[in-house]
Amino acid sequence: MSGGTGPLGGIRVLDFTTTFSGPYCTQLLAEMGADVIKVEAPGGDITRSLGTTRTPGMGSVFVASNRNKSSVELDLKSDEARATIRALIGRADCLVHNMRPPAAVRLGIGPDTALQINPRLVHAAITGYGSDGPYAGRPAYDDCIQAASGLAWLQTSVAQQPSYMSSPVADKVAGLATANAITAALFWRERSGSGQAIEIPMFETLVGFTLMEQWGGRAFVPPEGPTGYARMRSPHRRPYRTSDGLISVVVYHEGHWRRFLEFVGMSELLEQDRYRTVEARNRNIDELYILLEELLEKRSTVDWLKILDELDVPAMPIASVDDLFDDEHLEAVGFFHEVLDSENATYLASRPAARFSASPLESPHRVASLDRLDAGAAAVERWLADE
Structure with missing residues (x-):
């Protein structure tokens, strides 16, 4: 060569x-x-x-x-x-x-x-x-x-x-x-x-x-608080169960949340102080992830993939390493x-x-x-x- x-x-x-x-x-x-x-x-x-x-x-x-x-x-x-x-x-x-x-x-x-x-x-x-x-x-x-x-x-x-x-x-x-x-x-x-x-x-x-996303309050001198990025450390950030399997869904920015919550008839949540801004949603991300978990269980994986694709919300099925070859x-x-x-x-x-x-x-x-x-x-x- x-x-x-x-x-x-x-x-x-x-x-x-x-x-x-x-x-x-x-x-x-x-x-x-x-x-x-x-x-x-x-x-x-x-x-x-x-x-x-x-x-x-x-x-x-x-x-x-x-x-x-x-x-x-x-x-x-x-x-x-x-x-x-x-x-x-x-x-x-x-x-x-x-x-x-x-x-x-x-x-x-x-x-x-x-x-x-x-x-x-x-x-x-x-x-x-x-x-x-x-x-x-x-x-x-x-x-x-x-x-x-x-x-x-x-x-x-x-x-x-x-x-x-x-x-x-x-x-x-x-x-x-x-x-x-x-x-x-x-x-x-x-x-x-x-x-x-x-x-x-x-x-x-x-x-x-x-450390890239984990600096948290330690990014400042003097520190403004502990390390951490709440979304990444949440125990509820994981593949979610649907009615027949598992799915990965990332409802991330305001557009994602607005379109998703409008679809499930809960758009008023974004008017609450707890969820109105990016900072507020990040502070209370566990609550939102638990809600997401509960809602996703109500439909099949195929249904959610189609719906989320139409909403332009990132979602993918959970693939095994073996699945990659097909x-x-x-x-x-x-x-x-x-x-x-x-x-x-x-x-x-x-x-x-x-x-x-x-x-x-x-x-x-x-x-x-x-x-x-x-x-x-x-x-x-x-x-x-x-x-």
């Missing part, structure tokens, strides 16, 4: 990441057209064994986050591999890793070494915690970051106790943030001519992510694609959601099989042949 037709076509990314955050980041870059060489340790990336497997080393988690890359197996503890890595760094535009910083330094891919080899390099390190704080160097996995960032605590209103989201959201958000930071650093390099080292700590990234919208936009591994086994993958009019993204394509990691050597040779 030599990179694609997308906006990052021609950008070379040297990928030393594993688990979730880093591979998700570099796959996003690959989907944007970057030429990504994924360096795997002897025996292959640990995530090759995660999820459902049909072929050894090709777990569903690995396949879902390592498409559109060239994989090569290198032992960074050997002198020969280190010489190869130094040569690749000299020809790369970006290096990404999610090791603890001291480990990266020991393996010869720390920022000082890498930028000395290639001053135009963007060196991106996904860390657990910022390197200048007391948590620096602690091991960090998604569950720990969900806990430390307040995100697990926010789930209390739903689960009655702190709980993790059933998705590695901390890893994924960190991966998104890193891809964003890398593209910004590449843009800065185009203006300045110089590379730089960037650090993306998962903890700080998730704290900012979690979703009419996803089918119409060509969201799912079949991809091959280097042994021509077939997998199902999702295409990038973003659409670019002038630099279209490529559909998902091959992923490297565990027993064909040597195939990535062709990408290494191509890089090294380009003086």
